[in-house]
Amino acid sequence: MIEFIELEPYKTLNETQDAVLTHIPVCMVKDGARHYIMSRTTTLPTDSTRLDACKKELIKNDGRYFMCYGEQPDPEKLIEGMLENGHSFNNPDDLFHCEPPDKQSAGFTDFRGSINDASPVFRYRIYDKSYAVKLRQMAELVNILSRQKNKSGNGGSAVLLSRDGKLMGVIMNPHAMRCQLEGCRAYRASVRWEDGSLTYPCMAGVKAIGNGIYQII
Numbered sequence: 001m002i003e004f005i006e007l008e009p010y011k012t013l014n015e016t017q018d019a020v021l022t023h024i025p026v027c028m029v030k031d032g033a034r035h036y037i038m039s040r041t042t043t044l045p046t047d048s049t050r051l052d053a054c055k056k057e058l059i060k061n062d063g064r065y066f067m068c069y070g071e072q073p074d075p076e077k078l079i080e081g082m083l084e085n086g087h088s089f090n091n092p093d094d095l096f097h098c099e100p101p102d103k104q105s106a107g108f109t110d111f112r113g114s115i116n117d118a119s120p121v122f123r124y125r126i127y128d129k130s131y132a133v134k135l136r137q138m139a140e141l142v143n144i145l146s147r148q149k150n151k152s153g154n155g156g157s158a159v160l161l162s163r164d165g166k167l168m169g170v171i172m173n174p175h176a177m178r179c180q181l182e183g184c185r186a187y188r189a190s191v192r193w194e195d196g197s198l199t200y201p202c203m204a205g206v207k208a209i210g211n212g213i214y215q216i217i
């Protein structure tokens with residue numbers, strides 16, 4: 001259960017228009033903790049419209065996150081789409097910004113950036129810590145893949161991730177040999193891992209998780 005509250009208004013001077021603007025900080029309250037959403041400016045009707053959309057999203061996902069701007073309201077779908085299409089972030093090392101707790105808010109993580117080849121900018125504000133961790137892991141997968149692409153310089157060879165997702169290998173030859181296991185008709189690939197080792201996993205034991213990305217099941 002979440003609810004929304006408004007805090008004490010504050011004023012700023014807009015020098016170009018020589019006008020005093022009144023801002024009202026709006027927060028979500030969840031499990032007794034206050035989370036800052038945004039400040040709405042009383043003279044800007046668009047702020048109220050934006051705020052209403054944010055609240056709707058937060059109610060729908062139980063206060064986990066909302067999209068500040070962008071085209072895809074669901075951050076997981078955004079990353080999944082990037083993996084499928086082989087897109088990468090323009091700002092791979094600066095995707096997550098943590099706002100620590102203060103007296104007005106329990107803090108949040110912003111996931112923001114822009115995407116190569118597709119160009120839309122996006123920003124999500126995330127209140128659920130484990131959800132932020134999940135998005136970090138997914139985004140890291142995008143970064144691993146684009147580093148791999150840059151290294152090979154040929155649009156990228158397929159990569160294989162270990163079962164726990166922590167180790168990555170390059171698939172040198174997807175048809176290195178026939179699998180010798182009885183009843184298995186699949187090929188074994190030759191895979192050079194980050195630690196330099198070479199193995200021959202059976203391709204019947206991997207699943208595709210994106211364009212040119214496989215993971216051991």
Ligand SMILES: [Zn+2]
Nearest residue numbers: 179181184202
């Ligand atoms: Zn096999």
